[in-house]
């Protein structure tokens with residue numbers, strides 16, 4: 001069956017993925033109706049589908065429209081809100097044609113009363129259950145009045161009717177990102193949003209809905225995510241008639257921009273994944289989609305990195321960094337990253353941001369000697385940067401006080417003593433490109449940790465009559481800058497960071513190699529942070545460091561092995577003060593780094609299964625299990641760990657002990673982990689016998 005099927009008699013389109021299908025059609029009044037998103041159907045079966053819902057009374061109207069505008073008996077969440085110069089908002093969309101090729105479908109419409117054209121674009125891939133969508137609005141009048149765009153959703157994802165619904169998403173805060181919540185979906189409009197100019201720590205732009213009957217490895221789950229790193233809004237609507245739809249928009253209240261004649265507005269991509277095999281199945285579908293169609297370098301084995309931030313804070317200097325580099329190299333670290341504090345007058349967070357030249361008091365001969373030493377030790381060299389920011393106490397701000405987001409005569413709110421540079425201004429983006437390009441070129445920088453440590457406030461651009469555009473244009477300029485740097489420096493890696501995990505999304509993952517998931521490096525707290533991260537984003541992109549004990553943030557002491565094992569479930573890094581680690585600790589750490597290098601293809605490229613107090617990865621014949629024990633009352637039963645994703649007919653050899661396990665026994669009876677102490681952990685590496 002072709003990926004995109006068109007039934008011209010039924011005026012119906014069907015997108016097929018290996019395990020799902022998506023159907024829509026024009027009704028007899030020419031309205032685009034959503035018919036189905038779920039289990040695969042044949043074209044004949046699709047043609048027999050009734051509409052999801054059709055309620056029309058004097059008091060209500062519900063049609064399950066694919067992309068509703070305003071006007072007529074429509075009272076739900078609009079996908080599109082426009083205002084013409086005469087104040088009218090009603091739009092009537094006439095279908096004008098479609099194109100379908102290579103898994104892409106574009107449906108075109110023309111507004112009956114005004115100069116607007118609309119395209120709804122869909123894309124599916126042969127080996128993924130993801131459906132990609134976006135919308136494009138064009139002012140195709142050659143002259144005349146501009147039109148105000150108040151909301152242009154990337155997509156509205158409609159679910160089939162079920163007796164009940166549950167909503168899963170993540171909430172959080174700085175150092176407590178990605179806390180998974182799952183509960184009844186209110187008969188209301190549930191709004192998940194960031195008004196902060198960044199993706200945000202508080203909630204991440206994805207939702208999953210099920211009928212209340214899905215588990216980790218069974219049941220239907222409909223999930224959707226917006227690939228966008230600025231403000232956003234997802235409204236999950238559940239009506240009294242049972243309609244459930246999630247509307248995804250970049251911009252918290254929509255774009256609010258003026259579209260002039262000839263202008264176009266294109267949304268970012270929103271992606272939907274239907275899975276019939278539970279939340280675990282949905283996550284695996286997301287990970288495989290991200291690896292195949294989002295990440296710039298999915299086949300890379302993420303290097304083991306060292307980062308100096310927790311060891312030194314701002315107190316960086318050439319000697320101290322050399323000493324850390326020497327110890328990191330001895331552990332087997334492959335990439336050494338110097339964090340904040342290497343430039344300008346940056347001795348704490350009050351000054352220096354914006355002045356991106358090495359601090360002469362700390363690096364009298366520049367960065368070249370340190371970079372050379374790092375390379376001599378066999379590692380790649382990385383640097384922390386925060387290109388979108390400026391401290392008022394900096395030469396850059398003194399020279400260009402107008403470069404920051406601000407409103408005329410209003411206060412300039414400082415957060416962490418810094419202001420946001422307005423990247424929507426071409427001269428600001430050009431300045432950032434100039435110094436970043438020079439920095440990377442001059443020092444052969446292999447890796448940039450690209451931070452963004454505060455949110456937008458007073459987001460204005462005096463003199464620009466369409467200043468609201470900057471909420472979008474800033475993000476697009478950051479994307480363009482990252483893309484340009486990557487293309488000019490093909491070996492360059494970029495790590496996304498925003499006070500930890502505040503900029504984690506599919507948009508940033510399209511131009512970065514990993515994400516710093518949280519500033520919280522306490523391995524116990526990390527269990528929840530990482531559990532939430534992996535719901536949508538691949539574990540191989542999840543930066544996780546081993547740091548000191550007691551943990552500097554939480555004060556909690558945890559065994560070295562436990563800290564390593566939890567960090568080894570993502571892209572392993574080390575961030576402790578290695579000068580304070582004992583010889584025994586350093587020796588054990590070196591063994592664990594070596595072990596990580598053996599298991600990392602499985603962890604970074606494998607299929608993830610979440611078990612009780614364990615995660616498991618399967619990659620070809622190899623299986624890695626990381627199990628841990630939390631604090632448990634004396635006498636609590638010790639239950640074997642039932643593994644998942646194994647061939648019940650196969651036998652698996654433990655590569656450390658040589659022991660042979662039957663797949664069927666590991667799944668049915670489970671593994672005796674032997675974890676008897678609180679905060680003990682175990683790593684198992686198995687290979688399927690041929």
Ligand code: GLA
Nearest residue numbers: 309339340497498499500519
């Ligand atoms: C942010 C990052 C940290 C560190 C500091 C440096 O908080 O998340 O990892 O880089 O900035 O100032």
